Each structure stands twice: as structure tokens, then as C-alpha cells.
Amino acid sequence: MLEYRSMKITKFGHACLLIEEGKLRILMDPGNFCATPDVADIDVILITHEHDDHCFLASIKTVLEKNPRAEIITHEAVGKKLATIGAPYTPIKDGETIERKGVLISSHGSQHARIHQDIPILANTGFRFNGK
Secondary structure, three states, X not given: OEEEOOEEEEEEEOOEEEXXXXXXXXXXXXXXXXXXXXXXXXXXXXXXXXXXXOOOHHHHHHHHHHOOOOEEEEOHHHHHHHHOOOOOOEEOOOOXXXXXXXXXXXXXXXXXXXXXXXXOOOEOOEEEEOOO
């Protein structure tokens, strides 16, 4: 667990993080390279990109069952994937900022790094919270 001023980060494996900033509880990148975290009181689910290790639909469904009021915030490419399970989302684009419970969530970047020449480059975003 890492604490940065008021921010608390718990890592569940590979890319999945619980970020607590102020009164906001954020689950980020629930993917298939770790067990689905058993977490409650999630306000926001952030997803950086559509690879299954960051956006595993079965994990997202499980998290939403326990947190039916959680809002998914991501970009349109992930939104298309979420539509296959009927999960609504709030779109965010590179350079945009959304405020939730007094926390500014800003999106940075638009493309995933090249992994291999045979794998297409996808949309990707990083996030900052109150500038952190």
C-alpha cells in the first residue's frame, strides 16, 4: 500500500488498483491477470484501455453487482467494449477533467505504446487525481 498525502493506493495485482482520494473510492483497471477484488463502496471505475488485463468484462460485471452505483469513466474505445455487456460509461478524452466528490480526475494520453509490430495500437489514457 502506498500513501501520497491524502491519497491511498492498494494494488490487487498486475494493473488493478483501489485509489482513495478524499472521500472518493476509485477502482482502476479490473483485469484478468488478478482475482477480481472483493471491494465495496466504489464510486468510480476507471479503465485505461481495452486489453483484457486492464478491462476484463467478467470482473467488471462482478464489481458492478456489488457496486451498482459505481460510475465507469473511460474513453470511447473501451465504451464500445462495455456496450457488449450493457454497462454504461461516462466518456473522457485526452486533456479533459471530470470532478467527482471534490476530486479532479484528468485524462492524459490517447494511444497505447506499441507492444509488437503485429498488434494494433489502441486508444489508451492515464489518469491524475487532483494533479497527482
